[in-house]
Amino acid sequence: MENAALLKAIIQNAIDGIITIDERGLIETINPAACTLFNYAPEEVVGKNISYLMPPPDRTQHDEYIRRYQHTGVPHIIGIGREVTGLRKDGTTFPFRLGVSEVAYSGRKIYTGFIHDLSRQKEAEEQLKEYATHLEDLVHERTQSLKETVTALQSAKEEVSLSLEKEKELGQLKSRFVSMASHEFRTPLSAIQLSASLVDKYAQAFKSDNIAKHVGKIKNAVGNLTTILNDFLSLEKLEAGKIEPTFTNFDLVKLSEEITEEMQMVAKQNQHIIYQHTGQESMVNLDQNLLKNCVFNLIANAIKYSGENSFIEFNTEINNNACTVVIKDNGIGIPEKDQKHLFEPFFRAHNTGNIPGTGLGLNIVARYTELMQGKIEFNSEVNRGTSFTISFDRI
Template sequence: MENSALLKAIIENAIDGIITIDCKGTIETINPSACKLFEYEPGEVIGNNISMLMPPPDRDQHDGYLHNYHQTGRKSIIGIGREVTGLRKSGEVFPFRLGISEVQFYGRKIYTGFIHDLSREKQAEEKLKEYAFHLEEQVQQRTCLLNETVTALEEAKEKVSKLLEKEMELGQLKSRFVSMASHEFRTPLSAIQLSSILIEKYSGDAISPNISRHTAKIKILVSHLTGVLNDFLSLERLEAGEFKPVLTAFDIVKFSEEITEDMQLIAKQNQQIIYQHTGTSATVNLDQPLLRNAIINLISNAIKYSGENTFIEFNTEITPSMVTICIQDNGIGIPIEDQKHLFEAFFRAHNTGNIAGTGLGLNIVNRYVQLMDGEVKFISNVNQGTSFTLYFKKSHE
């Protein structure tokens, strides 16, 4: 008796609906949760066929399911959870997960259905789909805006190239372009970058692959365009004489390890940046920002012009008379006929193909190094890699 009372109490207070039927589909018991779900009193359903709680076409086919099971013994739904729809007394249709078990009870078969309402889950899914759809629309709008910006920048660059051929005073022309680019492009690019970050943030774990693909593309293009603008701005400041080296003593090993860690994050797949230092001393006396920009530019080139699964060597050495910094890759190399023009502004080797670049990086590196009374040398062979070495006299300490 105690066991029966306990079982009844469990069924009566179960959160999910529980209904039992006989082999003909007649409802024998229904717990309060199931009554609440279907909006019936127990007396309204007990003794009736279970199909009264089903919308078409399940209502018309249910007895056929039972008959087929009794004839063949093949279980198509028993013991297998699945999503179905129920019909409330009010005529409203709602989704629920149904699990059916078969029990032998005093020589006859009883079927028990366990009903878990999915209405809230389905509503949440629909809201999420709607939210994802709106986000997709926003991404497309941002992408269109970015494409317009890219087009405007390409048109501006083309105009600059034509003007460079006609005007003798290159510095004045570049100043105009930099001023225009700084005011017209940097602010919208920052807004686009922020919008893509916010889209990912508000999407959270539910972000769709399409949205993720678009935001990743936006970030890559914005990063590329920002790099172009930074190159032009650096050139302008160099030619205006705004860079004045400030020499300070610092630990070049710690300095280089930080750069290596940062650059490893943007390396290609399985590209490894290997840093080593030679010498008993680690202290140098140079301009940290200028040196950092020069090294980052060289390592960026090594990453860009080398393939996946490659090594980039980054070495520093201090001798009694010299500080040496070397970045070496095994990338596409520089054709011999192009090497004499390598440090010229806007020059790019003819084997760079579709690899993005402004042709300003090495010109800027060379001028940064010269500001610190240093020298840049390189060795390069096509398809065998390139080595850039920066030399600074130890007398800077």
């Protein structure tokens, strides 16, 4: 008797709602928490079918579940963590997580439903969605602003290139742009990236695919803007003669493995970067930062212009005559008529469509390679893929 009294006290004071029903779906007991959730007194629901607390179409479906159980003996409702909707006395509905267990009692089966209200959780999810949408709109505004600035810069370049004086004016304009971009764009981009990461972290508890999708869009947009900004900064330094290669001895295989691991994290779904080294030696004498930038750029292009479920080959080779780096993909390829312009600044192939890019990456790669006294070559075929080869003679 004491145990029974204790069990009754626990049920009566439980935070979550608890309802028991018989094999016909008729309510036998309902605790105070469940009464509060549904706004019913116990005598108003005891003896009624549990579907009385369900809105359409769940109510009709539940009757079908009961008929199926009576025919087959297999209950549909046994389970934990199913999200369903409840119907209050005033006609309003609310979401809750339902856990149902089967109990054999006095020679018959009783089903106990544990009801956990999800109203506050759903409200929090909606707030997170609204915040993610707000961040996405903010990134879009920044993107448009930067595109307008880039367009204005290109238009100015065409006008001021008519004379030496105009060239000087272009240099001043570009310097102002770089200074402005460094200060005006890097700080808000960092803030957006941090906020998106925090939203992603706080939203993990809700396991919402929509939130994860929108946060992913924000991070991708920030990544694209950062790439654009870095390309312009690199171009400015190159044209100003501020970049001088620093040759040091380093382990090419170790660097390549680090690059592969880092780039795999930003690859598309089921894209795999396969790295392989040929040769007994692994040490080279080059500018490590410039080479890393070149490889990053080429692999990023391979990821961008290849589809999901694809492979990207990344190979290095060191022999007695040369050091060679090869990045090969099976993406959209480069039209033959565009190939002669490929390394020109701001040039983009005609089949890139809406894929984002500045047209500066390959120009920067070619110039970095030249600074290290190397050469870059490529082979490409539309819809078959592209292969880039960077090679350096060994002295």
